[in-house]
Amino acid sequence: MLTIHLTIVLFIPLATGLLGAFLPPGWARWAVVAGTVGVLAYVIFMLADFDRTSAGLQYVTNDRWIPELGIRYQLGVDGLNLFLIALTALAWVPCAVVSAFRVPERPRLYFFNLALAETAVLGAFMAQDLALFVIFFDLMLVPFYFLIGGWGSGDRVRATTKFVIYTLVGSLLMLAGAVALGVLSTPEGGSISFSLAELRERALGEGTQQWIFLLFAAAFLVKAPLFPLHGWVPDTYRSTSLPVLALLSGVLSKVGVYGFLRIVLPILPEGSQHFQEIVIVMAVVSILYGSVLAFSQDNVRLVVAYSSIAQLGFIVLGIFALDGNGAQGAVFQMVNHGLVVLALFLIIGVLARRASGSESLAELGGIAFRAPLLATLFLIVTFATLAMPGSPNFVGEILILFGALDTKLVYGLVASVGILLASVYMIRVYQRSMHNRVGPKVESREAGLLDLGAIVPLVAVVVALGVYPQFVLSRTDRATTAKIAEAAGQAEVAAR
């Protein structure tokens, strides 16, 4: 029996990326593709092996790393991050494969960055030590800085600089917050620790919790992003190459939101309670703002970009409803949104190639005529995005709304309008690109084998989750509910 060792999963991509850097340029891509596939295989095994009856951490790795600073190398998996790790592992495979067949220039550097990015994201999801989380969270930016700036299009340097500065401003504030959290929670005579489990025990005063909450929220809300912290989104989405954008939008945006569940709610319950209303308002505004802007965009990428803002709004709403159902739905919806966005961006890549590179809705149209398979896949993804019953997003959003309606009725009602708006803008995209009159530069042709090979598995997973959402929910249930109970429970104690 293979023992699951998270360190191996975590460093497979980086190892293959480094290996690729020293191989001939043509080989680097296969090394990294092999790495991503290896991670996926390992994670599938982990999914099968995962003990769903336990609410605690599994496969824990806990070693000393920098004792002077109290930083430990501590990894673990529970219901909260299991499927986010799976999402990461799944997402990187099609993106690496698609890149490998359409070889970018300077392939060794490209694939090294791609591999480093996977390690960093996996690390952020697995970390059970606050400082380790911060390290991986910041480290993610380095490969994406290079990937956007080196292989993007248009005004890519400006875009990547904007992206990094926006997100790192948040991350650095979080760094200060994390250090403050570690130092201020150290009991008299005790030694400093950043272990999440330890920090949960060491309660902080309410005032301290509040300002530290703001520092963390800055990092997570920019990363998500939520209105009004989304300034980096349009430029970045326009300039990033599609496989990278799929990862950025599908996976990276989840790290921040995950941080709320993993770190902020359990460790800063009173802070979360205090700012609950404000975050919820931001979430609801994001839902409406994102939906309305998605409707008015001409560039397909930007439609997806703004719809992501709306979706992330939903997820944050689910978390800050501070209700078991809402959080369950949020975790599920993170996975769904990741899968759907990945598929969407890969499909957009196909559309753009059919329309001689254009991604403008005005120039697309009529692609479905000779591409029934592509049209079917796109339709399934579209339905999933607008949360049609039968899609996993339906389950996710319903759970979120249950949670929100339970605790914050008014906001829940306003948010449900967002679901309606989603159907408007997604159907508009589908119609304009697949049906309507054939665009001037459009050539209707079935998607190639490579693209189908990348898209079909993702769509298959979406369909499977729609049919059997219990697979995810039964595994996430305990850990998620426990996290919420901590936040809600401790806050109630404080209120009394």
Place this chain on the structure above:
Amino acid sequence: MIAVARAPAIDYAALSPLIALVSGTVVVLMAGLLPGRGVQRVVVPALTAAAILAAAGLSIWVWDADDPKTIIEGALSVDTLSVGLSMLFYVAGLVTVSMSARAIAVREAGAGEYHALLLGSLTGMVVLAQADNLVTLFVGIELLSIPLYVLCSTELRRATSLEAGLKYLVIGSVGSATLLYGLALVYGATGATDFPAIGAAIGERVSLADPLLLTGVALAATGLAFKASVAPFHQWTPDVYQGAPTPITTFMAVATKTAAFAIFLRFFDEALASSQTEWGPALAVLATVTIVIGNVGAIPQRSLKRMLAWSGVAQAGYLLAGVVVGTRLGLKATAFYLAVYLLMNVAAFAVVLVRERASEHGDDLRSLADLGRASPWLAWPMTISMLSLAGFPATAGFIGKFYLIDASVSGDYAWLGIVIVVGSMISLVYYLRVIAVMWMGRVEIDLPTVPPRRVRAVGGWSPEADARAQPEVAGIAILFAALIVFFGIYPDWLFDAASDVGRALGPLL
């Protein structure tokens, strides 16, 4: 009473690193007089390196964390703080010697003089780091500064080099005068020149609220701030850094700053330790101003050396945070960051030097254009150095900043920790620009054009465009960048050294 002249008992073992440096200075100066090209190009640098290595070896020999000594009647203090930071001087000195191997300055000024001045300045730094007395403090600071004034203008045929030397001389002298005046007032108020005695006097006879002492401390701090290029006393830094020969700029950037912080730590955290609550807020404000001014000043710079100068100002602000808190943790964090600061700046300056010699753009940002494709072995060290200076994880810069923030928050200066991260945010603008220029193809540099400083080969060999033409400098860049990553992932050894340094200075909390 009969005055008996009694020579102080001297512990020659503890003094031996200084003896090695001073005799090295003399030998090198004499050796430079010998005829022959080989002497100038090989013998003199080799003797200089040997002197530095001997001093380093002797320092390791006297290293004893458990037994701090004061020697020569309390004039010098041989403890882990001074010996530990001396190691950084020696590394900086060795780096400077090898970076000077092809320098025009050496040929113009004469190898013997150049290297003897370098060793002299190094001696001053060691004295300053060991100074436990107002008089040795001043002797150290002058001994380190005066050779540097000369070294700045060793590229005799370039006007900007002469200008840099003159500017540094004038401003440095103002700084020294201010410092001296301040030290005199401190002596006047406390009646003591030894730091421990000053510390004791402040506890008993006089408080920092005493106007005489307060003025003295303020003036002394101002003088030290000149040397450490702490704002608002930093204005000389960009001009001098840009004008001086690049090896000397590197030396000033890393070694002078380390020396200045060594004495900052000793003066404030030993002599004035008991009144930390009074001077702490003032220095904290100074640190904040420095961080903001340094980072904002670096943004519009096209010249890499000017940019690194401003970034050095900002880094001085970060370092000051470790002094402000006046705790053992702050001392350790400052020492740690000084070591990291050395690694980052040496790697960056080495790349600048290689490009400056090879490219027609001198030290302009354009000299790095597309370096990622042309010579990745130079582009990677620069990238790593910039990422580390900006504080990205997996580099030593991240750990260093983490440590400093840790020290600030633990010392009840949480807001200073936030100032540090705000400074890092601003710094992204100019650090990332360097990386973009190297890796991301054609980048529009939207900055006012300044005519770049061109370096002409005056005679002898002319450096080729290839990094391999200057293996020693490129090697330094690669080695130091590798160390940045190594210590970013496995910082234990640096922490061990820092915690040894942290055992120095008695009266700390």
